[in-house]
Amino acid sequence: MNLKNSSILYERGQKNLVGAVNSPVRAFKSVGGSPVFIDHAEGSQIVDVDGNRYLDLVLSYGPMILGHQYPKVQEAVSKAMRKGYTFGASTEGEIELAELVCEAFPGMDKVRFVNSGTEAVLSAIRLARAFTGKNQIIKFSGCYHGHSDSLLVAAGSGLATLSLPGSKGVPEEAVKNTLIAQFNDIESVKKQIDSHNDIAAVILEPVAGNMGVVVPDPDFLEELRRVTQEKGILIIADEVMTGFRSKFGGAQELLGLQADITCLGKVIGGGFPVGAYGAREEIMQMVAPLGEMYQAGTLSGNPIAMACGLSTLLELKASDPYQDLNETALKIKDILLKAADKYEVDLQVNHFGSMINAFFTNQKVIDFSTAQSSDTEKFKIFFWSMMENGVFLPPSQFEAWFLCTAIDENDLNAFEKAVDASFKTISDKFNL
Numbered sequence: 183m184n185l186k187n188s189s190i191l192y193e194r195g196q197k198n199l200v201g202a203v204n205s206p207v208r209a210f211k212s213v214g215g216s217p218v219f220i221d222h223a224e225g226s227q228i229v230d231v232d233g234n235r236y237l238d239l240v241l242s243y244g245p246m247i248l249g250h251q252y253p254k255v256q257e258a259v260s261k262a263m264r265k266g267y268t269f270g271a272s273t274e275g276e277i278e279l280a281e282l283v284c285e286a287f288p289g290m291d292k293v294r295f296v297n298s299g300t301e302a303v304l305s306a307i308r309l310a311r312a313f314t315g316k317n318q319i320i321k322f323s324g325c326y327h328g329h330s331d332s333l334l335v336a337a338g339s340g341l342a343t344l345s346l347p348g349s350k351g352v353p354e355e356a357v358k359n360t361l362i363a364q365f366n367d368i369e370s371v372k373k374q375i376d377s378h379n380d381i382a383a384v385i386l387e388p389v390a391g392n393m394g395v396v397v398p399d400p401d402f403l404e405e406l407r408r409v410t411q412e413k414g415i416l417i418i419a420d421e422v423m424t425g426f427r428s429k430f431g432g433a434q435e436l437l438g439l440q441a442d443i444t445c446l447g448k449v450i451g452g453g454f455p456v457g458a459y460g461a462r463e464e465i466m467q468m469v470a471p472l473g474e475m476y477q478a479g480t481l482s483g484n485p486i487a488m489a490c491g492l493s494t495l496l497e498l499k500a501s502d503p504y505q506d507l508n509e510t511a512l513k514i515k516d517i518l519l520k521a522a523d524k525y526e527v528d529l530q531v532n533h534f535g536s537m538i539n540a541f542f543t544n545q546k547v548i549d550f551s552t553a554q555s556s557d558t559e560k561f562k563i564f565f566w567s568m569m570e571n572g573v574f575l576p577p578s579q580f581e582a583w584f585l586c587t588a589i590d591e592n593d594l595n596a597f598e599k600a601v602d603a604s605f606k607t608i609s610d611k612f613n614l
């Protein structure tokens with residue numbers, strides 16, 4: 183596989199960028215080798231600077247649900263660009279996107295736009311503390327909620343990829359109010375609730391997507407809502423990944439969970455940097471300028487980003503592609519499991535709507551520790567073989583793969599061939 187130009191850029195980038203990247207997972211550290219640099223992407227395909235073409239199952243970690251360069255979205259962005267890029271004053275697009283988002287989330291009367299999922303979540307936590315007058319939060323091991331200080335404990339995503347328990351530079355005081363529980367284990371939540379009386383909120387990804395895809399047990403969510411409600415503890419649903427991915431709105435609705443505060447990102451920006459947090463009226467009344475919880479941003483609600491998000495959501499609303507996306511996910515799951523069976527490789531495939539991924543383990547993956555039972559050596563071989571066979575996957579066992587509406591039968595056939603070749607390679611290497 184020719185990655186000459188990518189390697190040259192990787193070397194050149196080392197001088198003035200940290201590790202030649204702007205987000206650690208992109209450095210391919212856990213899979214080894216030189217990371218690819220991208221030239222362009224269109225539809226379901228992404229092309230690197232050496233001209234290698236891949237079926238894109240990274241999709242910028244979620245936003246590109248309509249595929250790359252979707253014509254109506256392109257048009258909306260170009261139109262917005264012709265009016266200027268940012269004004270430091272409000273525009274109609276912010277209201278239009280807010281109306282659409284609030285309509286799609288029954289628990290959201292008001293929303294505040296920010297620039298990333300990290301910002302959305304750190305603001306939501308401040309809001310939960312302001313509203314309840316309490317300080318502690320419970321987070322789940324393996325869930326990742328961005329890189330703000332108080333949440334870099336037992337986190338998934340890049341930390342899991344790099345096997346880091348937390349981050350240097352985070353003071354003990356910043357995490358002393360962060361309590362850890364286990365996903366899908368309500369007893370671990372009850373234990374924390376029973377032994378602390380200053381808990382403002384429980385934060386979770388309703389479907390975890392940063393330890394690979396881990397789906398919640400319906401009983402777990404039901405009990406979680408019950409025990410938190412009993413104690414006046416808020417639930418913050420981090421739907422940065424899941425928002426508008428499995429339905430027009432949130433995964434929480436499909437799962438029967440009613441969160442108090444919801445965080446969004448990724449799809450709502452359609453590929454531009456947008457995050458958001460929203461809640462019912464009485465909670466959002468706390469946020470400045472209505473209330474005394476302060477949060478601000480010069481580029482928040484940026485008109486180009488709003489136009490991109492708005493046209494993406496309008497297209498999703500009109501075309502309602504969720505059933506088709508789910509069927510594509512089921513086909514992909516089937517392809518993976520059949521190949522695993524043929525080559526006698528232990529494999530679990532978890533999926534929720536258009537989020538999916540594979541774990542090389544014989545254990546059912548229900549939480550962070552079972553996710554970590556995956557054989558990452560096998561993943562490494564799988565990853566590079568898939569790349570060589572034209573499929574771009576996240577370079578980490580612990581990132582979800584994403585599907586877009588542009589994936590067609592040809593893509594699925596190509597995926598099937600790549601999977602067969604990759605499982606054969608694994609089988610040969612591990613003498614299975």
Ligand code: HOZ
Pocket residue numbers: 205206207208243326339340392581
């Ligand atoms: N899982 C990450 C955010 N949800 C995306 C990968 C990154 O950190 O760049």
